Amino acid sequence: MFAAENGLKGDPRLEAISRAIRVVPHFPKPGIMFQDITTLLLDHKAFKDTVEIFVDRYRDMDISVVAGVEARGFMFGPSIALAIGAKFVPLRKPRKLPGEVFSEEYVLEYGTDCLQMHVGAVQAGERAIVIDDLVATGGTLSAAIKLLERAGAEVVECGCVIGLPEVKGQRRLDGKPLYILVEPRDIDDCC
């Protein structure tokens, strides 16, 4: 669900967050309008507001785990974790985490990729959220949910800054609620 439909309709912070995101056409390949959050990170107030919106939502939900998807999920997840008193668990590409890991493969447009989580990072029964910058098909988030569930955690929600049209109208991903701040922008909307 989009934040604007869920209590934040007309919130000026969402407008500023949306405007701070840069659209880069034809990256990484022709036809893709890439939603670049690095410009959001340059806007201190908009970045702070982004984190605050997630923190306000999750602080009273008894969340003990914030899992962030490598690498852009690392830019948002830790600040949320720190503010709500949860631990931060990085979900990484293969061979990055030292020590014993769970692995979950997922399907890409061409081929497969794999997400990993440390064994022992999460205990059974913990309440977790997954954070990433953007959700498109939901393949990566699905893999993230599976990793947490294999460790026995309960995934309470997935939170993303941007939600692509594929997920518009969907309130859930694999049965888990999805919370999204803004829609993607077109190049023509750019200032």
Added chain:
Amino acid sequence: MAGIMFQDITTLLLDPQAFKDTVDMFVERYKDKNISVVAGIEARGFIFGPPIALATGAKFVPLRKPKKLPGEVISEEYILEYGRDCLQMHVGAVKAGERALVVDDLIATGGTLCAAMNLLERVGAHVVECACVIELPDLKGRERLNGKPLYVLVESH
């Protein structure tokens, strides 16, 4: 922090109080130093850099491996034990005269930190300090920083 042993920073992140204390120590050090840019090195620098940037009023700039940043970039190559690697920064992210920090989880040989500093200096920023959670002093990375100050919380031998 004295006496705290951890094998890698992921175990630090599992302890909310220890993670908070780590960030707070950096914030305390930098909050009155007029820092306008915190540059974090992919990927573990992305974990520590943004909280420091948010708490000190600075912007966060990710320094990334090749072909990850979508816009126009400047690139800095650096030498590895075997071969080379490359770090990139978006053009326009940092302006001349800005005061910057470079943040990473760990300094080993110093090659990556050096490349990061070069990127910032090439666009005219002033690198005030490099900040890392862990230093591996036996690898003498500190010497590779050309006299630029380095602040670390923990040494690991």
